[in-house]
Amino acid sequence: MKDPRVKKLAAKLLSHSCQLKKGQTLIIEGNESCKYLIIELVNQAYEIGAFPFVRLGNAEISRAVLKGTTEDYAKRLCAYAKPLFEDADAYIGIGASTNVFETSDVAQENKDIQAKFYSKPIHIDIRVMKTNWVILRYPNQSMAQLAQTSTEAFEDFFYDVCTLDYDKMHKAMIPLQNLMAKTDKVRIVAPETDLTFSIKGQVSKICSGECNIPDGEIYTAPIRESVNGKIKFNIPSLWKGVIHSDIRLEFKNGKIISESSSNTSALAHELNADDGARYTGEFAFGVNPFVLKPMYDTLFDEKMAFSIHMAMGNCYDDVPNGNHSQNHWDMVHSHAEQYGGGEIYFDDVLIRKNGRFVLPELDCLNPENLK
Numbered sequence: 001m002k003d004p005r006v007k008k009l010a011a012k013l014l015s016h017s018c019q020l021k022k023g024q025t026l027i028i029e030g031n032e033s034c035k036y037l038i039i040e041l042v043n044q045a046y047e048i049g050a051f052p053f054v055r056l057g058n059a060e061i062s063r064a065v066l067k068g069t070t071e072d073y074a075k076r077l078c079a080y081a082k083p084l085f086e087d088a089d090a091y092i093g094i095g096a097s098t099n100v101f102e103t104s105d106v107a108q109e110n111k112d113i114q115a116k117f118y119s120k121p122i123h124i125d126i127r128v129m130k131t132n133w134v135i136l137r138y139p140n141q142s143m144a145q146l147a148q149t150s151t152e153a154f155e156d157f158f159y160d161v162c163t164l165d166y167d168k169m170h171k172a173m174i175p176l177q178n179l180m181a182k183t184d185k186v187r188i189v190a191p192e193t194d195l196t197f198s199i200k201g202q203v204s205k206i207c208s209g210e211c212n213i214p215d216g217e218i219y220t221a222p223i224r225e226s227v228n229g230k231i232k233f234n235i236p237s238l239w240k241g242v243i244h245s246d247i248r249l250e251f252k253n254g255k256i257i258s259e260s261s262s263n264t265s266a267l268a269h270e271l272n273a274d275d276g277a278r279y280t281g282e283f284a285f286g287v288n289p290f291v292l293k294p295m296y297d298t299l300f301d302e303k304m305a306f307s308i309h310m311a312m313g314n315c316y317d318d319v320p321n322g323n324h325s326q327n328h329w330d331m332v333h334s335h336a337e338q339y340g341g342g343e344i345y346f347d348d349v350l351i352r353k354n355g356r357f358v359l360p361e362l363d364c365l366n367p368e369n370l371k
Contacts, residue, residue, distance in 0.1 A: 002036045005159045009213075010040040012163060014048065016209050017134035018090040022049030025087055027131075029055045030094035034138035037094060053084065059102040066103060069110050074117035081118075085126045096138040100146065100296065104241035108269060111240050115273075115326045120314075124328070129317055136162065136213035137299055147295040161290040161300075164371070166209035169287070172364040173206045173218050176285065179362070180204040180220055183346040186283070188308065190335060190342030192232035192248065197222040199283065203319050216288030216303040216370075221321035222280050222310075225254035234339045235307070235332035238296045242266050247331055249312075254279050256312070271312065276325030281315035284308065285352075286332070289367035298330050305367045306336040306355020308344070 014020045026045050030038050038054060045052040085091075103111070127133055137143060137158075144154035184200040204220040233247040245262040256278040261267045271278050288303035295301065302309045313327030335342035335355040344352040351357060357365050364370075 006040050018132045020050050024050045024089035026052045026090045027088045028092045031057050034094045034096040063102050066106050074113050078118045088131050091131045091133040093135045098142045120326050161214040170208035175361045177204050187345040191340040195229040195231045198226040217284045219284035221315045221319045224321045227251040227254045233331040233333050235294045276323045277313050277327050279323045281323045282311035287365050289370040301332045302330045307334045
């Protein structure tokens with residue numbers, strides 16, 4: 001049965017996120033379980049006068065393909081998809097997996113091949129850089145289970161978080177963006193964490209529904225060699241079908257020199273993927289007032305109120321720090337009191353304590369003021 005809120009969500013994706021216009025080409029990727037949203041997107045795209053192209057996937061079929069992939073196959077797949085993506089003006093990717101661990105038993109070598117020879121050239125080099133794109137999830141029983149809620153409660157949460165007033169959020173993040181532009185040294189202090197780095201001269205970007213739904217972050221990139229100290233990421237991270245809890249990293253002059261997690265061998269493998277995988281490509285604040293607990297989905301978890309996150313690996317070209325990698329692994333660190341709290345300093349001035357902004361000009365970013 002079609003949820004009436006789908007129409008509102010589709011309109012926000014096309015107008016606010018993709019800014020789709022007459023005559024433009026739109027790629028929509030999803031699967032059968034999100035068919036009602038895809039149909040609504042197609043209908044509204046036609047009303048605009050745009051050209052929607054739909055690519056349907058299936059997790060079990062994708063697993064079978066991935067199990068047999070080779071470098072030659074991945075390159076051919078890339079060549080097959082490249083003209084479509086190069087011609088596209090906009091892209092909407094809808095995740096609705098019924099089993100987030102579907103690829104957990106696929107050989108790591110095959111995942112690395114897929115990342116290097118298909119995902120990076122198509123989704124990082126073309127889609128991210130050349131289209132108006134947005135990634136989102138679609139509510140289902142699997143996601144509700146990960147969030148430890150009923151399906152109905154998760155659907156209500158999903159539509160609240162995905163259709164909030166992102167224009168209001170954007171305006172509220174401008175003072176923080178201005179402060180970041182004037183900041184040199186960042187220091188993060190929390191249990192098992194004391195990390196410093198510089199963002200001097202770095203651009204920062206507000207994310208308010210343009211590229212992710214749900215959204216609610218402002219990000220920059222540390223000066224590549226400036227990161228020093230240690231950090232414990234206290235929010236579990238699901239990466240390539242493997243859950244990592246209690247990720248601990250130690251940095252020296254920008255590079256990770258030691259690491260551990262609930263699966264240290266898999267963590268080390270990813271950090272050794274290439275020359276850039278042991279350096280950071282992003283630092284960001286999460287401010288979405290509806291996302292208050294983790295659910296093993298980075299798209300939600302990195303937007304958690306009271307949190308920050310850092311990406312190991314590739315930087316974004318619009319916020320460059322010179323680091324390049326096939327990976328861009330976002331790891332989340334919450335300063336909410338139930339996770340032990342924490343403090344963030346800009347040039348030795350406390351700006352956030354236990355996840356709440358303490359400067360008057362940043363109070364607008366605290367959850368009660370964004371709902």
